[in-house]
Amino acid sequence: MQRSIGLITLNAKFIHSSLALRYLRNASRNAGYQNVWIREFIINQPAWKIAAEVQKLQPEVLGVGIYIWNRSQSLELIERLQKQMPHLKIVVGGPEVSFEEEGSLAYPIISGEGEKKWVEFLDLTRKNESPSDEVLKRWRTYGTDLPELIPAYLEEDFPQLKNRIVYFETSRGCPYLCSFCLSALDKTVRYFDETTIQKQIKELITAGIEKIKFVDRTFNLKPSRMRKLMQWLTQFKGNEFHFEVVGDILTPEILDFLETVPPGMFQFEIGVQTTTESVQETIQRKQNNQKLFKTIQQLVEQDRIHFHCDLIFGLPGETLEHIKESFCQVMALRPHELQLGFLKFLPGAPINNLVEKHQYRYQSTPPYELISHQELSAKEVLYLKQFVDIFDRFYNSKRFRFSINALLEKMDPVTLFNRLLEYHDSHALLMNPVSLDEHYRIFRDTFYPDPTPMEQDLLKLDYLYSQRSFRLPGILSAKSPVKTWKQDRKTPIIPFAHEIEISGSQALLKETKHPVYYAIAHSQNGDGYFRRPTVNVISEA
Incomplete structure (x- = not known):
């Protein structure tokens, strides 16, 4: 039976994935080690739970990827694993330990690109041999033993x-x-x-x-x-x-x-x-x-x-x-x-x-x-x-793109954000979470204590354009919308005092004698990184 060989790391968030583990897994399999597995965890998961998952797989050898975001959690995990599984052979690598002082960690360190060094570690452990001081020094040297570039994903x-x-x-x-x-x-x-x-x-x-x-x-x-x-x-x-x-x-x-x-x-x-x-x-x-x-x-x-x-x-x-x-x-x-x-x-x-x-x-x-x-x-x-x-x-956050662009025509950006900072500081808001609607109230109170129709429309447009919403907060609308867009029966129809034209990240507003009604609709998928909604003028409202 082939021995169990594991590669693990702790990502900052679930949405992230590890490229390095997959390179190391493939390099070891190409070298003849078939029972090699990878597991990715998250830094906010308790160390004892991660250790329990690792122990279920009964690895004889374990490689741990250590980065700036997971150093303390990784070292805590390694300590627990060593005490739970005294015979487990551990090696660490990654940028966070690539320049570790000699002797600061009680296990081998692989610096820089690790594919060849990792396989060399596996070869030594298979023969129950320990790496010599010369080999350990070479492993700790950044830029040595550069591997052949192979695909990562299987x-x-x-x-x-x-x-x-x-x-x-x-x-x-x-x-x-x-x-x-x-x-x-x-x-x-x-x-x-x-x-x-x-x-x-x-x-x-x-x-x-x-x-x-x-x-x-x-x-x-x-x-x-x-x-x-x-x-x-x-x-x-x-x-x-x-x-x-x-x-x-x-x-x-x-x-x-x-x-x-x-x-x-x-x-x-x-x-x-x-x-x-x-x-x-x-x-x-x-x-x-x-x-x-x-x-x-x-x-x-x-x-x-x-x-x-x-x-x-x-x-x-x-x-x-x-x-x-x-x-x-x-x-x-x-x-x-x-x-x-x-x-x-x-x-x-x-x-x-x-x-x-x-x-x-x-x-x-x-x-x-x-x-x-x-x-x-x-x-x-x-x-x-x-x-x-x-x-x-x-x-x-992109929640105030149109209002900020308009303000930047009148003031420099340092002044603009300093005014928001001063408001937060004077109202003891820097240490506390602030709701979405509260952000808009803060912005209005900072710059538009008595908003003009143009300023009010810009804030309304920002609110509806930046996130899918089926209503406006009270500070932006005196009453709730009573009609919805026929296309989806959800998007509210909102009156504006201006005609609206969107060009990239710019909004061009033209004053009109009578209210103009718009449905600002967000598609399910959006268009890639832009994810811009459609601004639909409604002829009858």
Whole structure:
């Protein structure tokens, strides 16, 4: 009877899935170890319950994937497993332990790409041999024993992946040297076979997978390869594909091609991080701001690609004024989403070499997040944390897109979100959950204490456009709607004081003498990442 070999990890949410476990399983099966299984758990599940599930499978060998989000839970789980199953042989891997100090953990550590090292561990345990100090050192060395690139997904995976995000690689490695990122340690970029890529994706989609997130560090490194794959993907109507791209190297030919793709099928994640050139130089980030902004503006005008940008707060040499300036410059482009993150001192990342020079203080435990540096005080960081909280509630939620766009014609974005922050702070709302309807009341009280018909209509439109609702809250309507749309008998017919025209993320309102009635209807499926409702004028109400 073949011994039982397990691979496990703890995901942050059920919707996530593990790509790494599947690579390791396939590598071990290809090496002749057939009884290899994987199990994915969630970080909020009790360790004793996870341990009980693992023990049922009676593994002799267990590999555990450890990441920034699951370190403490994983180590607690391992301790329990070792005491429940004293003869269980455990090895750990993943970015969170790839730079662990020697001797800090009581079991072998695999650093970096682990397929070959994992199989080597299995070979040694099969012979009841322990790895030598030399082998343990090599396993802990990042960037050694690079494996052959093989497909990750098997037919047995498909039932477990439905209604989840599937992560997919078409390449490994990154050519850039950004000091805050572990990918800066990569020495080369390697590509998967294109025929294999297409075969895997087609199998996944045929099995009912709807969302695929490509984790290539720079998906557009080879423009012709990017275009060919995206063109092939357009045949899969109703599916969603996410890519990380470098905005300032998107070529004119690619931008012309993107004007032809189905709206909402693709999402781009575009890292900006900072627009301050001196800071970019310090973190070894090559970025042409002018070209980047022009590219993003073109994507906005095309209205085909859903995109979100990233900024990192607290980079070396970056003051609060620098941060505000970067924020305003990116907000001027009106990204669909803007992720505002804080610098993290990931174990092994080159940014750790700048800690002393810039007098950084940061959390010593995951997520290793910035507390202060010599040009950004702890008080300023706390202000930014609150600012980001408010920004996510009101901008990234997409619940106020039309009202915010109108306000940004009159004030800068820092002022806008500071006013919302001040309202929350003065009303002791920062620590408490706020209901959906309450968000709209807060927004109205902050900016429109005595709303004009235009301002009232914008808020009504925001409310009905942003989520499926069969009524308006009392602050937006004096009475409940009495009629519904004939097409579905559910969508309320709402009077507006303006004619409404939607263009992308913009709403054009034209004042009229008489009320205009609209039914704002949300389809069941939407159109990919956009998921925009239809705004239907009703001639008789």
